[in-house]
Amino acid sequence: MRYMLINLIFRLRFPSGHVTATDFRPNVDGHLLNACAYIPAGLDAERVETALSRKLQLAFTWMRRLRFLMRPGDKVQYCLGTRKPRRQYMKAVSSRDDLAAGVPPTAIAEYWRHAVSRV
Numbered sequence: 001m002r003y004m005l006i007n008l009i010f011r012l013r014f015p016s017g018h019v020t021a022t023d024f025r026p027n028v029d030g031h032l033l034n035a036c037a038y039i040p041a042g043l044d045a046e047r048v049e050t051a052l053s054r055k056l057q058l059a060f061t062w063m064r065r066l067r068f069l070m071r072p073g074d075k076v077q078y079c080l081g082t083r084k085p086r087r088q089y090m091k092a093v094s095s096r097d098d099l100a101a102g103v104p105p106t107a108i109a110e111y112w113r114h115a116v117s118r119v
Helices: 002-013 045-069 096-101 112-118
Strands: 018-023 031-038 075-082 087-095 106-110
Touching (some): 002 018, 002 031, 031 045, 045 096, 087 096
Parallel strands (some): 031 075
Antiparallel strands (some): 018 031
16 A cells, blocks of 8 residues: 555656556565656757756655655665657666665666667
C-alpha cells in the first residue's frame, strides 16, 4: 500500500511519470523503486542535457519528500527519457539513507548522447 501511495503522490508532481516497486531481497535490503519521469522528445543535445539535469534534480527532491513512506533498505532508481517515442536517456540511484542525508543520486548512467546524435 505504501508504494501505491508513493506512486500517487509522485504523479501529482510528474503527471506523465510513475513509480513502481519490486522486492529485490536478498540482492537489495528492501524494495527497488523505479521513479520514471519524462522530458519532451525532439530536443537538441544541449536542451536534452539541461532537461535531464533539471528533471533528475526535481525527481530527487520529490523523492526526498516521500522518503518517510519508504522502508529501511529501499533504493530509488530514477529512469528518465521520452515517452513518445519511448527512449531511456538516463538512470541514477539513491538509497533511502542518501535521500535522508541529501546526498545526490549516484551510479548515473547516460544513454542519451548516442540516441540524440542518431536523430
